[in-house]
Amino acid sequence: MEPIGLAVIGAGYWGPNLVRTAQATPALKLEWLCDLDEARARAVLGPYTTVRATSSYQRVLDDPNVAAVAIATPAATHFDLVRAALEAGKHVLVEKPLTPSVSESAKLVRLAEQSGLVLMCDHTYCYTPAVRKIRELIHGGEIGDVQFVDSVRINLGLVQPDVDVLWDLAPHDLSILDFVLPPDVTVEAVAARGSDPIDAGRLCVAHLSVHLSTGVMAHVHVNWLSPTKIRTTVIGGSRRTIVWDDLNPVQRLAVYDRGVDRAEASSLGQDERHQALISYRVGDILVPALPEREALREVMTELAGAINEGRPATTDGGSGLRVVGLLEAATRSVAAGGALVQVENVIRENA
Amino acid sequence: MEPIGLAVIGAGYWGPNLVRTAQATPALKLEWLCDLDEARARAVLGPYTTVRATSSYQRVLDDPNVAAVAIATPAATHFDLVRAALEAGKHVLVEKPLTPSVSESAKLVRLAEQSGLVLMCDHTYCYTPAVRKIRELIHGGEIGDVQFVDSVRINLGLVQPDVDVLWDLAPHDLSILDFVLPPDVTVEAVAARGSDPIDAGRLCVAHLSVHLSTGVMAHVHVNWLSPTKIRTTVIGGSRRTIVWDDLNPVQRLAVYDRGVDRAEASSLGQDERHQALISYRVGDILVPALPEREALREVMTELAGAINEGRPATTDGGSGLRVVGLLEAATRSVAAGGALVQVENVIRENA
Amino acid sequence: MEPIGLAVIGAGYWGPNLVRTAQATPALKLEWLCDLDEARARAVLGPYTTVRATSSYQRVLDDPNVAAVAIATPAATHFDLVRAALEAGKHVLVEKPLTPSVSESAKLVRLAEQSGLVLMCDHTYCYTPAVRKIRELIHGGEIGDVQFVDSVRINLGLVQPDVDVLWDLAPHDLSILDFVLPPDVTVEAVAARGSDPIDAGRLCVAHLSVHLSTGVMAHVHVNWLSPTKIRTTVIGGSRRTIVWDDLNPVQRLAVYDRGVDRAEASSLGQDERHQALISYRVGDILVPALPEREALREVMTELAGAINEGRPATTDGGSGLRVVGLLEAATRSVAAGGALVQVENVIRENA
Amino acid sequence: MEPIGLAVIGAGYWGPNLVRTAQATPALKLEWLCDLDEARARAVLGPYTTVRATSSYQRVLDDPNVAAVAIATPAATHFDLVRAALEAGKHVLVEKPLTPSVSESAKLVRLAEQSGLVLMCDHTYCYTPAVRKIRELIHGGEIGDVQFVDSVRINLGLVQPDVDVLWDLAPHDLSILDFVLPPDVTVEAVAARGSDPIDAGRLCVAHLSVHLSTGVMAHVHVNWLSPTKIRTTVIGGSRRTIVWDDLNPVQRLAVYDRGVDRAEASSLGQDERHQALISYRVGDILVPALPEREALREVMTELAGAINEGRPATTDGGSGLRVVGLLEAATRSVAAGGALVQVENVIRENA
Incomplete structure (x- = not known):
């Protein structure tokens, strides 16, 4: 099979990673790196390359050798760039968030569907061995019912010029949640609070409470x-609990067979029932072996696979839309002083 | 100076620690261990002791050799036990929370003031070398302005029969906050959400947002x-940031000279201003040497000192009342679906 | 059954722990704490005790209520104190090392055998849940053949007045090795090197190579x-490898199903054989749940059990003698510039 | 200044890293990647490159655009390849070890000196920010006198076909030691022991004792x-102690102001002197901020600098020779059952 002609759009923070991994993917052929600043694109490609740099997006879209574009530009530009690509008949891989709004994201999803083109979101974490294993553990029932989720993603980060910390970091946690939860569990509502203690003009610290259809609360900091x-996620289950510490290469994932159980006892009164039947399991911890694979290479392979097989990518436009729906609900909740915002309503209003 | 006669009330989970540390404090003389279950009290004292066990609280209060009582019974009993002790002219050390309500707590504080007796709360953490150092760093200005606080206190804990996780664990974080914040910073409001995923009949997971008078948000999980x-607290400051990891004995406290700065630039427009002037400091980390002292021994020493010197204890009834005020506001917030509850109002209504 | 009358001898660094745990052991009755400095003994017992202090060892030995003594005095005094106790018909628990020489240790072992009395060495680590589990894993075959052992026990330690770092710290590692190795594996020879970089007059840093009868090398730092x-021991096996990190309470023991395998291939030449058939396993890690038990309480229970049942203790005089044999060989090796010293010879010469 | 024409020789494990970093170094121009297996070289370069692949070393040496070669082939081939390069007038960067013997290494060092060409060893660790800081701390006197060194470099490693674990891993530790020790401290002798428990045909585990001219012992595992x-090195000093944990990105280097001191007291007798005057410092720990720089890029920059300035590289042939001298002495010591081998003698015999 011929490799798929690809152009990377954007030579900023993430673009170079797309360039590197696209070059390492046999099913893709990198044709262009495009950036408004052509010199920057050239610098990213370096002096030894046969890949072409350009500042003209139109030239890329006009190139019949280009079958797909991978877009790593600021979020505010995604809508126009993705639409133009789809309208030019190109498949699209786009960085998170899909766009800054539900309404725009929904339009792109529809457009891709109508055109029969692949619209894939680069929810990179969903392609890590750790997250795939988490999904397998949850879907396979080894965890039991999910009882709580706690995700912490904090560091001395780049204060972004165009997005706040919610739109910058929470897409990771929310796309992972979307990916690993059982198929019948949905997100119903979100409440969020945040602060901007350095007067940066946007939220720099935020806490989200995500309410699932099962009544469970997932929290994201x-x-x-x-x-x-810190990059740690705890997923508590009725049978076992997963602790994912992404910064611990020796032990990224640990599955704890310990927790608090409550046995059923219909014959007891309410109060006795509660205390009497709580028991504690302190069992072994299992650290599953995970393959050492770079997630972004898997993203590239999935992009090529979806295009070649004419199927939606694992993290398709729909997943991008759901994440944007959560982010928009969270932003509204912050504006409303932390009130609970129904995600359904946000999506319905816009779609 | 004669040692102060002390009785410990309650031989449950915490009482044995009070017994042990009281015996190791030269300024105190342990006279009694009192528990409704006298056999349990005897078992705690062991077969080699000269300390007496009793099941009669009245007998303790009647003993003229007893000048003070240390109460480690369930929270619901605190009000009656503390009041009786104060009315019998005894000084009181009481476990957290002071009582389960603001109104009762306020009554006890007034009663102690009127009687001229010491009413001290066992906010043990405030007597650890780490928390004392944190207070010193904040009050001394080395941290600059506090910009955010994030406190995580999670583990496989005993689901308590009488209190939920908020009233069980958050008193630690809230009493520490009360202790280390600069004198002019107060807590204004609280929002809280929680869940009970094991159907224990009470909250087992909770998140609190504590809003300070400076506009800063402190978060407690x-x-x-x-x-x-996990027992970790991060206190971000404009000059330095403190990371306190209480489970890391090698490095309990680390002071990071790194963070995000925003310079003032009145001449710039709003948008330019924000991005242009943000800069990052990545300086050294200092791990201050801390003395190895058991906090509960310091509590005992402080109790004796306050009694002997006729002064309020460092963690006096007032600090206990403020913590209860926060907890009561948090409980109301949970009931109100996470709405922000003014702490002032809660206290005013009750007091 | 009547509790066994016990006296603790020595109120220095370790004695208070023996006092505390003896008091918590129902099968024992603590009668005396004896120290040349009687005031010190009194201070250790504290003001609330019914246990008697004395400076007269003879008085202890004369007391018919005393059936056993637990000796925690400097090593140089062990021989005389243990001998006197055995001659007075008392069972003995003694701190490590049994005595500072093979010849003295051997005499005590013989004396105990002849008298039909329990002579037990306080090799405390052998009573920890972690070491018991290690023994079980090795003896049960789960680890396969032991291929290497690496033990590191370093810290800012008290420079002892009477012993060097070998005799102070290595008894822990050597008694553990003695306890966990399969019954058919013996120590054949020892080589050791060390240094005294602060001019303390004795070794402060030492490295031991312990050669086992299987050709395997165990190293102790x-x-x-x-x-x-650092308190870490790695025991590499042909099937699995154990990593014991005693300072990590969350994960003291981890069993790695990973390593290097070499398949048999008699048909290949020497050189090809070596490389071609090496393969790598990267399997799961299992962290077995361990009970939370204080090792020294188990020591006390084992002492009482051995006396009551008229059997040798798990860590009997023989194990103490073997450890002293290794230490004496190591000391000779250091004196001989790191030469390999046969342990057998050292023991034969002295015994 | 024109960039220096470079060829990388060897497309195996390390060669691709040389290719990548050479391409990122403006002062170098990568002309060739040479490997006996030309297809492998092509695969490493990938499909987008302008760099040429070849299987002919002679063709590389004949190319007048090539001023320097970077050799990453098996150690046994180093002597012939380096000699040919120097004889062809090319500067050389060569992987560790310089060659497998002192005599060959010494010949290359002399040849380079006579030719006025740069002969540089890729002792990569010496170019890490951490090791540079360690050197600065030691040379600047902040550590005081070095009292002990303990270096551990263990992992599930590739059992090499051509070298044992000593020649594979210890060059890192020994080149670092060579780099950071004060100029007046030299290595005098080495003792080593090792084992091959998986019957791999070469040492898989080894312990080295390196004796310095100051009487200090450095140990390498x-x-x-x-x-x-584990990649940890502790360097104990009379004033402070450095702990370098290369796998801890948050805290690679920690400088402990704690240790054991012994005051001078000429008036006291030998015995009293030792104990009486030992004291313990438990001061702060400082974690110095280190720049985030890739060491191998610094290697490339240093190579270009040395060539352009006509000066020896920081890790020149002499440092490579010293490391090989230590390795050869260690190998002899293993063969001699762990006897101490004078490094001086090894070098004198061969040079």
């Missing part, structure tokens, strides 16, 4: 101001 | 269901 | 000068 | 069989 870097 | 134990 | 505390 | 990866 994102923070640009912490001097220590 | 307490959780009984986590298989991993 | 002990160090009083390290500012960081 | 290298191990291919450990399931856990």
Whole structure:
């Protein structure tokens, strides 16, 4: 099979990673790196490359050798760039967030569907061995019912010029949640609070409470101001609990067979029932072996696979839309002083 | 100076620690261990002791050799036990929370003031070398302005029969906050959400947002269901940031000279201003040497000192009342779906 | 059954722990704490005790209520104190090392055998849940053949007045090795090197190579000068590898199903054989749940059990003698510039 | 200034890193990647490159655009390849070890000196920010006198076909030691022991004792069989102690102001002197901020600098020779059952 002609759009923070991994993917052929600043694109490609740099997006879209574009530009530009690409008949891989609004995102999803083109979101974490294993553990029932989720993603981060900490970091947590939850569990509502203690003009610290259809609460803490870097997610289940510490290469994932159980006892009164039947399991911890694979290479392979097989990508436009729906609901909740915002309503209003 | 006669009330989970540390404090003389279950009190004292066990609280209060009582019974009993002790002319050390309500707590504070007796809350953490150092760093200005606080206190905890996770664990975080914040900073409002995913009949997971008078948000996460134990507090400041990891004996406290700065630039427009002037400091980390002292021994020493010197204890009834005020506001917020509750109002209504 | 009358001898660094745990052991009755400095003994017992203090060892030995003594005095005094106790018909628990020489240790072992009395060494680590689990894993075959052992025990330690770092710290590692190795594996020879970089008059850093009868090398690093505390032992096996990190309460023991395998291939030449058939396993890690038990309480229970049942203790005089044999061989090796010293010879010469 | 034409020789494990970093170094121009297996070289370069692949070393040496070669082939080939390059008038960067013998290494050093060409060893660790800081701390006197060194470099490593674990891993530790020790401290002798428990045909575990001219002992533990990866070096000093944990990105380097001191007291007798005057410092820990720089890029920059300035590289042939001298002495010591081998003698015999 011929490799798929690809152009990377954007030579900023993330673009170079797309360039590197696209070049390492046999099913793709990198044709262009496009950036408004052509010199920057050239610098990213370096002096030894046969890949072409350009500042003209139109030239890329006009190139019949280009079958797909991978877009890593500021979020505010995504809508126009993705639409133009789809209208030019190109498949699209786009960085998170899909766009800054539900209404725009929904339009792109519809457009891709109508055109029969692949619209894929680069929810990179969903392609890590750790997250795939988490999904497998949850879907396979080894965890039991999910009882709580706690996700912390904090570090001394770049205060972004165009997005706040919610839109910058929470897409990771929310796309992972979307990916690993059982198929019948949906997000119903979101409440969020945040602060901007350095007067940066946008939220630098935020806490989200995500309410699932099962009544379970998932909590996400994102923070640009912490001097220590933490990337930890705990998923508590009725049978086992997963602790994912992404910064611990020796032990990224640990499955704890310990927790609090409550046995059923219909014959007891309400009060007795509660205390009497609580028991504690302190069992072994299992650290599953995970393959060492770079997630972004898997993203590239998935992009090529979806195009070649004419199927939606694992993290398709729909997943991008759901994440944007949560982010928009969270932003509304912050504006409303932390009130609970129904995600359904946000999407319905816009779609 | 004669040692102060002391009785410990309650031989449950915490009482034995009071017994042990009281015996190691030269300024105190332990006279009694009192528990409704006298056999249990005897078992705690062991077969080699000269300390007496009793099941009669009245007998303790009647003993003229007893000048003070240390109460470690369930929270619901605190009001009656503390009041009786104060009315019998005894000084009081009481476990957290002071009582389960603002109104009762306020009554006890007034009663102690009127009687000229010491009413001290066992906010143990405030007597650890780490928390004392944190207070010193904040009050001394080395941290600059406090910009955010994030406190996580999670583990596989005992689901308590009488209190929820908020009233069980958050008193630690809230009493520490009360202790270390600069004198002119007060807590204005609280919002809280929580869940009970094991159907225990009370909150097992909770998140609190504490709004300070400076506009800063402090966040507290307490959780009984986590298989991993975390006790970490990050206090971000405009000059430095403190990371306190209480489970890391090698490095309990680390002071990071790193963060995000925003310079003033009145001549610039709003948008330019924000991005242009943000800069990042990545300086050294200092791990201050801390003395190895058991906090509860310091509590005992402080109790004796306050009694002997006729002064309020460092963590006096007032601090206990403020913590209860926060907890009561948090409980109301949970009931109100996470709405922000003014702490002032809660206290005014009750007091 | 009547509790066994016990006296603790020595109120220095370790004695208070024996006092505390003896008091918590129902099968024992603590009668005396004896120290040349009677005031010190009194201070250790505290003001609330019914246990008697004395400076007269003879008085203890004369007391018919005393059936056993637990000796925690400097090593140089062990021989005389243990001998006197055995001659007075008392069972003995003694701190490590049994005595400072093989010849003295051997005499005590014989004396105990002849008298039909229990002579037990306080090799405390052998009573920890972690070491018991290690023994079970090795003896049960789950680890396969032991291929290497690496033990590191370093910290900022008290430079002892009477012993060097070998005799102070290595008894822990050597008694553990003695306890966990399969019954058919013996120690054949020892080589050791060390240094005294602070001119303390004795070794402060030492490295031991312990050669087992299987050809395997066990290495022990002990160090009083390290500012960081490390207590880690790795036991590599042909099937699995154990990592024991005693300072990590969350994960003291981890069993790695990963390693290097070499398949048999008699048909290949020497060189090809070696490379071609090496393969790598990267399997799961299992962290077995361990009970939370204080090892020293188990020591006390084992002492009482051995006396009551008229059987040798798990860590009997023989194990103490073997450890002293290794230490004496190591000391000779250091004196001989690191030469390999046969342990057998050392024991034969002295015994 | 024109960039220096460079060819990378060897497209195996390390060669691709040289290719990548050479391409990122403006002062270099990568002309060739040479490997006996030309297809492998092509695969490393990838489909987008303008760099040429070849299987002919002679063609590289004949190319007048090539001023320098970077050699990453098996150690046994180094002597012939480096000699040919120097004889062809090319500067040389060569992987560790320089060659497998002192005599060959010494010949290359002389040849380079006579030719006025740069002969540089890729002792990569010497170019890390951490090791540079360590050198600065030691040379600047902040550590005081070095009292002990303990270096552990263990992991589940590739059992190499051509070298044992000593020649594979210990060059890192020994080149670092060579780099950071004060100029007046030299290595005098080495003793080593090792084992091959998997019957791999070469040492898989080894322990080296390196004796310095100051009487200090440095210990190195290298191990291919450990399931856990450890890269830790402790350098104990009379004033402060450095702990370098290369796998801890948050805190690679920590400088401990704690240790054991012994005051001078000429008036006291030998015995009293030792104990009486030992004291313990438990001061702060400082974690210095280190720049985030890739060491191998610094290697490339240093190569270009040395060539352009006509000066020896920081890690020149002499440092490579010293490391090989230590390795050869260690190998002899293993063969001699762990006897101490004078490094001076090894070098004198061969040079």
